Structure formats: C-alpha cells, structure tokens
Amino acid sequence: xxxxxxxxxxxxxxxxxxxxxxxxxxxxxxxxxxxxxxxxxxxxxxxxxxxxxxxxxxxxxxxxxxxxxxxxxxxxxxxxxxxxxxxxxxxxxxxxxxxxxxxxxxxxxxxxxxxxxxxxxxxxxxxxxxxxxxxxxxxxxxxxxxxxxxxxxxxxxxxxxxxxxxxxxxxxxxxxxxxxxxxxxxxxxxxxxxxxxxxxxxxxxxxxxxxxxxxxxxxxxxxxxxxxxxxxxxxxxxxxxxxxxxxxxxxxxxxxxxxxxxxxxxxxxxxxxxxxxxxxxxxxxxxxxxxxxxxxxxxxxxxxxxxxxxxxxxxxxxxxxxxxxxxxxxxxxxxxxxxxxxxxxxxxxxxxxxxxxxxxxxxxxxxxxxxxxxxxxxxxxxxxxxxxxxxxxxxxxxxxxxxxxxxxxxxxxxxxxxxxxxxxxxxxxxxxxxxxxxxxxxxxxxxxxxxxxxxxxxxxxxxxxxxxxxxxxxxxxxxxx
Amino acid sequence: xxxxxxxxxxxxxxxxxxxxxxxxxxxxxxxxxxxxxxxxxxxxxxxxxxxxxxxxxxxxxxxxxxxxxxxxxxxxxxxxxxxxxxxxxxxxxxxxxxxxxxxxxxxxxxxxxxxxxxxxxxxxxxxxxxxxxxxxxxxxxxxxxxxxxxxxxxxxxxxxxxxxxxxxxxxxxxxxxxxxxxxxxxxxxxxxxxxxxxxxxxxxxxxxxxxxxxxxxxxxxxxxxxxxxxxxxxxxxxxxxxxxxxxxxxxxxxxxxxxxxxxxxxxxxxxxxxxxxxxxxxxxxxxxxxxxxxxxxxxxxxxxxxxxxxxxxxxxxxxxxxxxxxxxxxxxxxxxxxxxxxxxxxxxxxxxxxxxxxxxxxxxxxxxxxxxxxxxxxxxxxxxxxxxxxxxxxxxxxxxxxxxxxxxxxxxxxxxxxxxxxxxxxxxxxxxxxxxxxx
Numbered sequence: 001x002x003x004x005x006x007x008x009x010x011x012x013x014x015x016x017x018x019x020x021x022x023x024x025x026x027x028x029x030x031x032x033x034x035x036x037x038x039x040x041x042x043x044x045x046x047x048x049x050x051x052x053x054x055x056x057x058x059x060x061x062x063x064x065x066x067x068x069x070x071x072x073x074x075x076x077x078x079x080x081x082x083x084x085x086x087x088x089x090x091x092x093x094x095x096x097x098x099x100x101x102x103x104x105x106x107x108x109x110x111x112x113x114x115x116x117x118x119x120x121x122x123x124x125x126x127x128x129x130x131x132x133x134x135x136x137x138x139x140x141x142x143x144x145x146x147x148x149x150x151x152x153x154x155x156x157x158x159x160x161x162x163x164x165x166x167x168x169x170x171x172x173x174x175x176x177x178x179x180x181x182x183x184x185x186x187x188x189x190x191x192x193x194x195x196x197x198x199x200x201x202x203x204x205x206x207x208x209x210x211x212x213x214x215x216x217x218x219x220x221x222x223x224x225x226x227x228x229x230x231x232x233x234x235x236x237x238x239x240x241x242x243x244x245x246x247x248x249x250x251x252x253x254x255x256x257x258x259x260x261x262x263x264x265x266x267x268x269x270x271x272x273x274x275x276x277x278x279x280x281x282x283x284x285x286x287x288x289x290x291x292x293x294x295x296x297x298x299x300x301x302x303x304x305x306x307x308x309x310x311x312x313x314x315x316x317x318x319x320x321x322x323x324x325x326x327x328x329x330x331x332x333x334x335x336x337x338x339x340x341x342x343x344x345x346x347x348x349x350x351x352x353x354x355x356x357x358x359x360x361x362x363x364x365x366x367x368x369x370x371x372x373x374x375x376x377x378x379x380x381x382x383x384x385x386x387x388x389x390x391x392x393x394x395x396x397x398x399x400x401x402x403x404x405x406x407x408x409x410x411x412x413x414x415x416x417x418x419x420x421x422x423x424x425x426x427x428x429x430x431x432x433x434x435x436x437x438x439x440x441x442x443x444x445x446x447x448x449x450x451x452x453x454x455x456x457x458x459x460x461x462x463x464x465x466x467x468x469x470x471x472x473x474x475x476x477x478x479x480x481x
Numbered sequence: 482x483x484x485x486x487x488x489x490x491x492x493x494x495x496x497x498x499x500x501x502x503x504x505x506x507x508x509x510x511x512x513x514x515x516x517x518x519x520x521x522x523x524x525x526x527x528x529x530x531x532x533x534x535x536x537x538x539x540x541x542x543x544x545x546x547x548x549x550x551x552x553x554x555x556x557x558x559x560x561x562x563x564x565x566x567x568x569x570x571x572x573x574x575x576x577x578x579x580x581x582x583x584x585x586x587x588x589x590x591x592x593x594x595x596x597x598x599x600x601x602x603x604x605x606x607x608x609x610x611x612x613x614x615x616x617x618x619x620x621x622x623x624x625x626x627x628x629x630x631x632x633x634x635x636x637x638x639x640x641x642x643x644x645x646x647x648x649x650x651x652x653x654x655x656x657x658x659x660x661x662x663x664x665x666x667x668x669x670x671x672x673x674x675x676x677x678x679x680x681x682x683x684x685x686x687x688x689x690x691x692x693x694x695x696x697x698x699x700x701x702x703x704x705x706x707x708x709x710x711x712x713x714x715x716x717x718x719x720x721x722x723x724x725x726x727x728x729x730x731x732x733x734x735x736x737x738x739x740x741x742x743x744x745x746x747x748x749x750x751x752x753x754x755x756x757x758x759x760x761x762x763x764x765x766x767x768x769x770x771x772x773x774x775x776x777x778x779x780x781x782x783x784x785x786x787x788x789x790x791x792x793x794x795x796x797x798x799x800x801x802x803x804x805x806x807x808x809x810x811x812x813x814x815x816x817x818x819x820x821x822x823x824x825x826x827x828x829x830x831x832x833x834x835x836x837x838x839x840x841x842x843x844x845x846x847x848x849x850x851x852x853x854x855x856x857x858x859x860x861x862x863x864x865x866x867x868x869x870x871x872x873x874x875x876x877x878x879x880x881x882x883x884x885x886x887x888x889x890x891x892x893x894x895x896x897x898x899x900x901x902x903x904x905x906x907x908x909x910x911x912x913x914x915x916x917x918x919x920x
Contacts, residue, residue: 001840002832004721008714008844009828012851016821019855020814022862026774027810034775039758042772046788 041097047110048094049073053131055089055101055109058166058358061140064089064102069184077102077182083175084147087206088138088356091178094186096193099204101134101357108132108360108369115368116360132368135359137166145469146171149462155424155444156207156335157462159470162343162430162439164373165352167336168470172211174203212316212332213424213443218416219328220276221345224264224391226283226291228384235282237261243277249321252277268391269399273327280326285318288325292318294379295341296351297333339441342414342428345392346436349385351376393433403460404429406468412436413463417456425455427463431471440466485546486538492550493534497527500557503784507565507807510785519564522571526560529582537893540589545830545896551823552874552889555816556882559796559875562803566790570877577879581886588890595839595894599655606652612645613691613708617698642704643871643884649691650711650845650888656684657719658838681720685729688712693736700747702737703856703868709733710852715845719837754866763867766793770861773806774813781809792861796877798869801858817858820873824851830896839895846888 026034034040052075055064063085069076077092079085090100098106107113109132116132146157146169159169180192196204205211227233239261245251252273254260260272267275280288292298298316316332319325333341336354344351353374360369380388392412395401401413404427413429423446430436442463446455504523508515530553537544556578564571592598598605660680688708695705717726740747753763757771769792776782787807792799805813827847834840850873857872859865871881 001718001837004718005828005832005844008717008848009825011714012821012824012848012855015855016817016851018864019817019858019862022864023774023805023813023817024810026771026862027777027805027813028779031775031778034771037772039768040772040775042769042776042788042791045791 041103043112044092044098044103044106045094047106047112048092049075050110051075051131052077052092053109053111053133053361053363055134055136057136057138057140057143058168059140063136063138064178071184073184076184079178079182082177082179084143085138086175086178087172087208088136088143088170089178090206091176091181093181093189093193094184095190096181100206101136105134105357105360108134116362130363133361133363133365134357135361136356137161137164137168137358138170138356139168139473141473142169142470143171145169145473146466149465149469150442153444153458153462154201154446155442156211157440157442157466158208158335158339159466160339160343160354160439160441162346162352162436165340165343165354166358166373167354167356168438169466170206170208170356172205172207174199174201176203207443208335210334211443212334212337213426213445214328214419214422215331215333215338215426216328216416216419217271217273217276218338218414218426218428219331220268220271220326221388221392221414222291222295222297222341223276223280223283223288223326224268225295225345225380225384225388226287227264227279228387229291229380230283230287232279232282233264233387235279236263237267237272237275237278240274240278243274243281243323246321246323249319249324252323252327265391265394268395271400276327277323280323283322283326285320285322285325288322289318291380292325294351294377295344296376296379297331297337297341335441335443338426338428338443339439342430342441343439344379345385345388346430346439347385348382349378349380351379389430389433389436392430401427401429401460403457404464404467406431406464406471409468409471410434411464411467415456415459417452417459423455425459427459429463429467431467438467438470440470442466483542485543486534487546489534489537489546489549492547493530493553496550496554496557497530499554500526500561503558503561504564506783507561507785510783515565516568519568519571522564522575523560525575526557526578529578533582533585536586536589540586540593541893541897543897544893545826547826548823548889548893548896551819551826552885555819555874558804558816559800559872559877561784562789562800563796563877565785566796566803567877570796573879574877574882577882580879581883584883585886585890588887589894592891592894595836595842595891598651598842599658599838602652602655605648606656609645609648609652610691612641612648614694614698615641617694638880640878640880642699643880644887646707646711646849647846647884647888647891649708650715650849651842651891653684653688653712653715654838654841654845657715657841658836660684661719661837681722681725684712684716684720685725688716689729689732689736692733696736696740696747697744700740700744700750701868701870702747702750702866703860703870705733705737706856706865707849707852707870710855711845711848714848715841718831718844719841750866750868754863757863766799767861767863767867769793770799770802771863773802774861777806777809777813779810781805781807781812783807794869797871798857798876799861800872800875800877802861804875816875817854820851820854823854824848827851827892830892834895843892843895846892849888850885 052066054062056062063081064079066075066077068074079089088100090098090102092098092102108116111117111131117130142159146159150157150171150173154173156172158167161168176196181189183189239259241254241257241259243252254273260270261275264279298318319329340354353376355371358371359367362368389412392414393410396404396411396413401415404411404413409431410433411429411431412433416426425444425446427442429440431438440463442459444459533549563574692705692708695701695708741751750763753767757764757767773788773792784807787803789795789803792802795803801816804816824847827843831840831843834843853870853873856865857870860867871878873885874882
C-alpha cells in the first residue's frame with residue numbers, strides 16, 4: 001500500500017512540476033513577447049487615471065490632453081479634434097485598453113519611462129508625477145487637406161516626406177471619435193466600443209498601418225528596378241496577349257485582352273502585364289527576391305511607423321514563379337508600405353524608416369528624446385532611382401496615371417486597379433519630379449457600385465487634390481512650433 | 482505543551498504577519514484606496530485563526546502543526562487581495578470564514594473517532610451523489626447548463642458541489658477500506674473465495690458515471706479532473722490494478738470526447754483553451770491572465786501596483802493570477818509550494834495512519850487540496866480549458882472555503898490518531914531506573 005502511495009506522490013510532484021515550469025515560461029521566458037502583444041491592454045489600463053502628457057502635431061496643435069474634472073476619477077483625456085486624429089493618436093479607455101500613439105508611447109506619456117520620470121536631480125528624492133509630451137510629425141494642415149479629399153470615400157491615404165520619413169498626414173475611413181471611448185461613463189464607452197469593434201467595416205483599424213491589400217501592378221516598379229540593375233532596360237519584349245501558363249502557375253493575360261510589348265518604358269505607360277511577366281522571367285527569381293529584400297518588402301518585420309505595435313501584420317512573400325512575382329501576384333502591402341516604397345525611390349534609393357513621433361519632451365518643454373530620421377539602407381543606386389523616377393514621370397505624361405498631372409508642377413505617379421474578386425484601387429503620386437518633397441499613397445475600397453472608370457477618376461482626383469494642396473501649403477507652418 | 486502546537490502558533494504568527502504586510506504595502510501604493518474599515522475585518526480573521534488554534538489545543542492537541550498555518554496563510558493572502566479587488570465581497574467572505582470556523586470546531590469537538598463516519602457512509606455517499614448531480618436536475622427542470630450551480634439564500638449563494646465532493650471522499654474511503662478487508666479475508670481463506678468478483682468494477686463504474694455527469698452537465702473539465710484525481714489516487718492505493726486503470730481512463734476519455742463533439746459550451750471552452758486570442762466569451766480572462774502574469778515577471782509589480790481586478794474572476798477561479806502578478810514568479814511559486822506542502826503533509830499522514838480507512842481518507846483529502854489547486858491554477862496557465870473551480874482557501878467563494886476547512890479538520894483529526902513517538906531518553910531512564918530497582 002505504501003509503495004503505491006509513493007506512486008501517487010510522484011505523480012503529483014510531476015504535475016506540479018509542470019505548473020512551475022509553465023509559470024516560469026509565462027512569467028519570465030515568454031514575458032517579453034506577451035508584454036508587447038497587440039492585444040495586451042494591461043499597461044494602458046493601469047495608466048487610465050494617471051496624469052498624462054499632451055500630444056501635439058508638428059505645427060503645434062494640441063490633439064490630446066488631460067484635463068481636471070470633478071468626480072470619482074479626477075482626470076479626463078480629451079481629443080479636441082475628435083475623429084480627425086482618431087487613427088493617429090488612437091484612444092485610451094478604462095476597460096478596453098488603447099490604440100495608436102496613446103498605446104505605443106504610453107510609457108512616455110504616463111511617465112513610466114525612467115528618462116521621463118527623472119527629469120532633474122530633485123526627482124530622485126521627491127515622488128512627483130512626471131509625464132512626457134509627444135510632438136508628432138503629423139501636420140495639422142496636411143491632415144485637414146487629406147480628410148477633405150477623402151470625404152465620402154472608404155479607404156486610406158498617407159502623406160510622407162521622402163527625405164526624412166516623416167508622416168505628414170495619415171487618414172483612414174471609417175473612423176471614430178476617441179472622446180467617446182475615453183469617457184468616464186464606462187457603460188456608454190463599452191457600448192460604443194462594442195459597436196465599433198463588431199462593425200464589419202472595422203472603424204477601429206487604422207488601414208494605413210494595419211490593412212494589407214493586393215498591390216498588383218504597382219509592384220512592377222520593383223520589377224523595373226530589377227530590370228535596370230540587370231541591364232535589361234533596353235530589352236524589347238515582343239507583343240503578346242498572354243504569358244503562357246507553366247506547370248505550377250496559371251497564364252497571365254492583359255486585362256482587356258489586348259496585345260502589348262516593347263521596352264520597360266512602354267510596358268510602364270501601357271501597364272502591360274504580359275510584358276512585365278516576360279521581363280520577370282528574364283530577370284529570374286533570385287534577383288527579384290534580392291531587390292524585394294532591399295526594399296524591405298518581404299520576410300522579416302514589415303515596415304511601419306514607430307507607433308505600430310508588433311504582430312498585426314503578416315509578412316509578405318514573393319510568388320515562387322518569377323513571372324508571377326514580377327507582376328505582383330499575391331503581393332499584399334499596407335498603404336504605408338506602398339508610400340514607403342515610393343519614398344525610397346523619391347529619396348535617391350535611400351530607405352528611411354517612416355516616423356510618426358518626432359520628439360518626447362519634458363513637462364517644461366525641454367527635449368528628452370529626439371527621433372532623428374533613421375536610414376535603413378541604400379536600396380538601389382542613385383542612378384537606378386533617377387531612371388525609375390523618369391519612368392513614373394512618363395507614366396503621368398502619357399501613361400495610366402495621367403489624371404495626376406498638375407499645371408505648374410511636374411508629378412510622377414502610378415496606379416493599380418482591376419483586382420480579381422476585389423474592388424479596391426491604388427494610386428501613388430510623387431512631386432515635384434526634380435526633387436520630390438512629398439509622396440502621397442491612396443487606397444480606395446470600392447463597394448462595387450462604381451464602374452471602373454468612375455473609380456479610377458475618383459482616386460486620381462483625390463490623389464491629385466492632396467498632392468496639389470500639400471505642395472501649396474507654406475512650409476513655414478512647421479517652424480511655428 | 483507540545484511541539485506541534487508551538488510550531489503551529491509560530492507559523493500562524495508568521496502567516497498573520499505576511500497577510501498584514503501585504504495589505505499594508507498595498508495600502509501605501511500609488512493609486513489604491515484601502516478603507517480604514519477593513520481593519521475590523523482583518524482583526525476578526527486573526528481572531529478566528531486564534532480560536533481555531535485554541536480549539537486544536539483543546540480537542541486535538543497532538544494533531545499536525547503544519548496544516549493549519551498553511552491554510553491560514555493562503556486564506557490571508559486571499560483576503561488581502563479580495564479587499565482591494567472587490568471590497569463588497571469582504572463581508573460575505575468573513576461570514577463564511579466564521580461558518581467555516583464553526584464547522585472546523587464542530588468536527589474537532591464532535592468527531593473524536595473517525596469510525597463514526599464509516600457508520601454513515603451510505604447516507605454520505607448519497608448526499609455526495611445528489612450534490613454533484615444537481616446540474617442534472619437543473620438541466621431537466623429548467624434546461625439551463627450551469628458550470629457551478631448554486632442554491633440562492635438571499636444574497637448568499639451556496640454551491641453544494643464542494644461539500645458533495647468531501648462526502649464522496651469519505652464514502653470512497655469507507656467503501657474501499659471494507660472492500661480491502663473483505664479481500665484480505667478472502668485471501669486468508671476466512672471466507673469463500675470468488676474469482677472474477679464483479680464488485681471490483683463497481684467503484685470504477687460509479688466514478689466514471691459521476692465524472693461523466695460533471696463533464697456532460699456542468700461542462701467543467703476542472704471538476705472532472707479533481708474527481709478523477711481523488712478517486713484514482715485512493716483506488717490506486719487501495720486496489721491498484723493497472724489493467725482496470727487503463728479501462729477507467731479510456732472510459733473517462735470517451736465521455737470527454739463525446740461531449741466535446743456534442744455540447745456547444747464544452748466545445749467553446751475547448752476552443753478558448755486552444756486559441757484564447759480569438760475567443761471572446763472564455764478567452765478574454767485567459768489572455769488577460771497571461772498578460773497580467775507576464776506583467777508581474779520574476780519579482781512582481783509589488784502589492785497594489787498590479788491591475789488586480791482586470792481579470793474577470795480574479796477573486797475566485799483566477800485568484801492565483803493577481804497574486805502571481807503582484808508578487809511575481811517568486812510569490813506564485815511560493816503559493817504553488819504551499820499547496821504541494823499541504824498535499825505532501827496529507828500523504829505523509831496517510832502513511833502513518835493506523836487504520837486503512839483513515840489512511841485512505843487522508844489520501845483523498847490531500848489529493849482534494851492538491852488537485853483542486855492544480856486545476857484552478859492550470860486554467861490561467863492554459864493546461865486545462867476554462868472551468869469554474871475555486872482556488873482552495875484563497876478564493877472568496879464561501880462554499881469552497883467551508884468545504885476545504887471541514888476537510889482540513891478531518892485531516893487534522895486523522896493526524897492526531899497517529900501515535901506520538903515517545904521520547905526515547907525518557908524510556909531509557911525509566912528502564913535504567915527499573916534495572917536499578919531490581920538490582
């Protein structure tokens with residue numbers, strides 16, 4: 001009997017050993033991953049009531065602030081511009097965590113970060129609530145322009161400054177009013193949150209950073225870069241209506257069934273899919289993979305601003321067939337990734353991390369952290385970048401992006417549409433061509449009610465309007481802060 | 482008076498110190514508000530411990546001195562967290578503590594000989610079966626499935642399944658003890674031998690039926706785990722036929738598989754276990770538990786610095802989470818070790834008990850503590866699908882506290898019947914005195 005009692009004792013030691021092991025895995029080994037998990041709202045929930053710094057735009061507008069109120073909780077988070085910045089600042093809520101910069105930079109705002117907490121020597125001895133203020137790269141004027149242009153359309157638009165990677169404007173529809181979620185009326189906040197969270201069009205998702213869509217022929221700019229690097233830019237492709245199917249992949253045909261061909265210049269202006277497939281076959285799979293890696297498009301961590309949280313984006317993969325890879329089959333990117341790709345071309349091939357937060361400041365306005373432009377790599381040579389810019393410029397003059405042309409400034413750009421089973425459209429503009437100051441990427445999610453021409457005209461008008469307005473804005477606005 | 486009671490008193494003072502320190506540290510932490518009104522509650526809790534200790538001195542002076550302080554420490558930790566997470570529960574919790582102490586003293590004072598329990602084994606077994614089967618009755622009468630069915634008395638809910646488990650432990654112990662003595666008699670040839678006695682399957686079939694009821698009608702795999710663990714431990718020690726063990730486990734596994742396939746809620750619980758990130762009904766508490774535990778890290782966020790009430794059920798079935806969050810891996814490991822020690826001491830008592838019934842009862846109670854704590858902690862750590870099982874002694878669930886305290890009193894009573902090893906030096910001196918006398 002005693003011997004079998006020992007069996008029982010050993011069995012219990014073993015299962016308790018499992019608990020110890022698992023507890024250690026969760027609390028120590030895996031803790032880092034769990035703390036950064038996108039669904040983890042513990043930290044921000046803890047800081048809901050705490051003092052919290054303001055968030056301002058690059059041109060000095062306060063877009064999030066904490067005010068004193070009377071009641072059980074004596075501080076209320078307010079967003080003066082409501083839904084205008086919903087996808088930039090996000091929100092903070094008592095029970096539903098947070099999003100956007102409020103969440104990603106919570107440690108600075110709430111003063112959990114040591115550099116913010118200890119602002120001068122006295123702070124070592126006096127327990128005082130110190131908070132950090134954030135200055136974003138977003139410009140209020142650009143944001144207003146973007147919202148006006150996108151009015152009435154479902155989709156996303158992002159405005160990047162190519163030389164610094166600064167995000168000037170970031171707009172995603174549908175959106176929400178963060179004031180409702182940060183409300184002290186917890187029941188109303190929960191009702192609102194539940195409604196937003198269960199909405200099929202996902203108003204809580206910032207499409208610029210978190211929504212990947214097929215980019216289709218936009219990818220051919222990467223193919224063009226590979227072709228130039230492989231000295232194939234003078235290769236003339238014979239005119240065909242379809243690229244033959246191989247054992248593992250289906251045939252590639254032009255959308256309207258027409259025949260096209262020529263050098264990469266004419267392939268670009270005609271958006272000639274079969275021609276690009278032939279070029280891709282010539283280049284081969286290896287160089288395509290290599291250049292995609294250099295542009296940061298595949299594998300690893302997808303590109304995002306410093307406010308995007310880990311784990312939301314799936315890494316993209318290149319199609320196994322070179323021809324399919326060349327025309328962007330199954331390549332899905334976010335609007336930010338698209339803008340980033342074109343900004344790299346606009347910035348002489350030097351790839352710069354997009355940034356949304358420029359500075360963290362102390363309570364007295366002194367700068368604690370300055371986030372300088374972060375150069376990731378030289379994706380392509382200056383010469384290649386210049387040739388690509390020329391192709392894009394030609395595309396606006398005589399090709400598929402003619403709707404972008406402005407009277408006084410030369411614009412380069414590209415568009416993509418006609419995806420199987422989806423109604424979305426892409427458009428990118430870079431201006432001015434000689435030395436691009438701004439890159440605009442727009443994604444429209446059509447509901448299928450518009451026909452192709454109306455959709456294309458709409459997106460061209462939106463992109464042109466944003467580009468034109470941003471170029472006309474006085475840059476001195478930025479110095480005002 | 483004797484060592485056991487002195488050990489007990491010392492450890493009780495330590496438990497009281499830890500409890501009060503936890504409350505005090507949390508009270509000065511930023512952002513927490515602990516009312517002065519909790520002080521009378523804490524004083525009452527300590528008073529109840531003192532009364533229990535005194536009644537042990539009176540009615541069970543040689544009982545084991547480790548068991549009660551461990552239970553007290555766990556209960557104190559539970560109170561230290563309940564008064565912050567949900568102060569409204571405090572009054573009810575203390576009323577239950579009072580009731581539990583009354584039951585504790587009643588068992589110690591009224592049950593001097595455990596053989597009295599063997600006389601009422603059949604009624605106890607029936608009570609146990611009825612208490613466990615209440616979900617079936619509810620299911621038939623109202624059609625609802627409730628994982629922890631309760632009977633409401635005003636604002637107080639009594640969950641009969643907890644006390645039902647204790648009754649079943651006593652019944653199993655008594656049944657297995659008489660089965661063994663009959664077997665021994667057969668073996669010695671005192672009664673006629675009957676090969677292939679089908680009665681050896683009766684306890685297995687009975688346990689399988691009860692487990693299946695819990696799985697099918699409560700959809701609670703944790704409770705089923707506890708019942709199976711208790712039964713198998715007692716049965717293995719008393720009978721221990723490996724081939725029967727295989728049959729039994731296959732039958733229980735079959736019940737679970739059938740239920741997963743046919744009952745939607747059970748399926749939901751399994752889904753929440755497999756992928757808590759995308760399951761909102763049961764998954765949220767699990768993901769939040771993981772985040773809270775990760776936030777605690779090695780040394781914890783410190784009492785009062787965690788997001789204690791963030792996990793739903795943080796005072797009951799997830800009571801382990803806020804403790805491990807605020808006291809860290811070290812605090813969580815200490816709590817786990819406490820349960821391991823509780824079960825270990827119980828098993829040690831079982832080896833030393835003089836009668837088989839007492840030995841089996843001690844095993845049952847030790848495994849009851851050990852397995853219930855294991856199952857409750859296994860849910861936030863994702864070893865078991867979500868089940869509503871209270872953490873013994875820590876959870877604010879009054880019925881569970883009551884049942885655990887009664888079980889603790891029984892275990893103390895068993896430990897007392899273990900003869901105290903006489904002091905050898907005294908015997909020697911007496912012998913030498915006698916030898917001198919004869920000389």
